[in-house]
Amino acid sequence: AQSVTQPDIHITVSEGASLELRCNYSYGATPYLFWYVQSPGQGLQLLLKYFSGDTLVQGIKGFEAEFKRSQSSFNLRKPSVHWSDAAEYFCAVGATGTASKLTFGTGTRLQVTL
Amino acid sequence: EPEVTQTPSHQVTQMGQEVILRCVPISNHLYFYWYRQILGQKVEFLVSFYNNEISEKSEIFDDQFSVERPDGSNFTLKIRSTKLEDSAMYFCASRLRPVDTQYFGPGTRLTVL
Numbered sequence: 001a002q003s004v005t006q007p008d009i010h011i012t013v014s015e016g017a018s019l020e021l022r023c024n025y026s027y028g029a030t031p032y033l034f035w036y037v038q039s040p041g042q043g044l045q046l047l048l049k050y051f052s053g054d055t056l057v058q059g060i061k062g063f064e065a066e067f068k069r070s071q072s073s074f075n076l077r078k079p080s081v082h083w084s085d086a087a088e089y090f091c092a093v094g095a096t097g098t099a100s101k102l103t104f105g106t107g108t109r110l111q112v113t114l
Numbered sequence: 115e116p117e118v119t120q121t122p123s124h125q126v127t128q129m130g131q132e133v134i135l136r137c138v139p140i141s142n143h144l145y146f147y148w149y150r151q152i153l154g155q156k157v158e159f160l161v162s163f164y165n166n167e168i169s170e171k172s173e174i175f176d177d178q179f180s181v182e183r184p185d186g187s188n189f190t191l192k193i194r195s196t197k198l199e200d201s202a203m204y205f206c207a208s209r210l211r212p213v214d215t216q217y218f219g220p221g222t223r224l225t226v227l
Contacts, residue, residue, distance in 0.1 A: 032213065043205065043220040044157070051213055090157060094216075101147065101159040101170060102207075102216055 002027040002093050006105035014113050015083050021076040021108050023091030032094035033074040034102065035065055039087045047089075050074060061085070086112045116140040118219035120206050126225045127196055135191045135222045137206030146189045147207040147216060148181065150174070157205065163189065196226045 003026045013019055025031055032051050036044040048059025055067040065076045074091060088109050092102040119138045127133050139146050148160040162169040163181055180192045189208075193200055203223050207216040 034215070036218070044218040046215055046217070049215055092157075096213070100212070101162055101172075102149075102157075103159065104157040106156045 002031065002095055002103045004091050004093050004103055004105035006089075006091055006108050008108045009106070010109045010111065012111040012113060013081050016080050019076075019078045019081045019085070019110070021089050021091075021110070023074045023076065023105060024072050025074060025091070025093045026072065027093055027095065029096060030069075032096065032100075033065075033067060034092040034094065035059065035063070035074075035076050036090045036092060036104075037087050038090065038107075044090065047076070081110075081112055083112045083114060086110055118206055118208055118217050120204075120219035120222050122222060123220065124223045124225070126227065129198060129226055130195050133193050133196055133224065135193075135204050135206075135224070137189045137191070137208075137219055138187055139189055139206065139208030140210075140217060141187070143208035143210050143217075145169075145209045145212070145216075146181075146183070148191045149205045149207065149218075150202040151205065151221075152202045160191070160204075193224075196224075198226050200224060201226045 005024045034049045035047040047063050048057050050057050050067045058064050063078050088107045090107045091105045094100050094102050121136045146163040149157050151157045159172050161171045161175045178194045182190050203221045205221045206219040209216045
């Protein structure tokens with residue numbers, strides 16, 4: 001069964017500082033990996049995804065993530081955080097089946113101080 | 115840009131009542147999903163639906179739950195007899211093909227009193 005671990009429940013960074021959110025997954029084959037962002041009371045917005053190919057993927061809002069097979073990780077990064085980035089971030093893994101579900105991590109809440 | 119829409123945005127019901135949550139997936143998508151998120155917890159898979167039948171369901175999706183695609187545009191989740199623990203945000207999602215992004219709707223917040 002697939003699973004996702006986000007070790008950091010809550011992270012606080014200063015505006016302008018760099019950010020890295022950690023995500024480790026467990027899946028027997030090559031996974032499909034996603035990062036979603038959820039603002040308070042809102043739905044889930046896709047930041048970026050990895051299916052295959054280049055292991056460094058670029059997303060919206062200046063985010064990027066790197067797939068490292070050897071570490072079973074898919075960490076999310078941003079070089080300079082903006083106050084509007086404060087939200088909950090979810091890493092998710094999808095299996096390669098026909099109608100495969102997503103399995104989400106528990107999320108990391110990002111707080112940005114001015 | 116096409117979006118997944120969900121109605122209502124907030125539903126309040128009494129324990130034991132039936133509720134139907136509605137979703138309109140992106141029009142040419144073929145795979146449909148329901149997830150839920152209990153307040154403060156992670157998003158959990160409920161059910162996937164393809165070719166007019168359930169593809170996979172989780173342990174949460176018991177006999178009290180059912181899904182239906184009654185026409186070419188709507189995808190519904192029915193809870194026959196709601197319990198307090200059904201209070202959660204329910205997200206609908208859809209995608210076009212197996213290897214693709216799932217696009218989520220804004221959610222329906224269900225409150226069971």
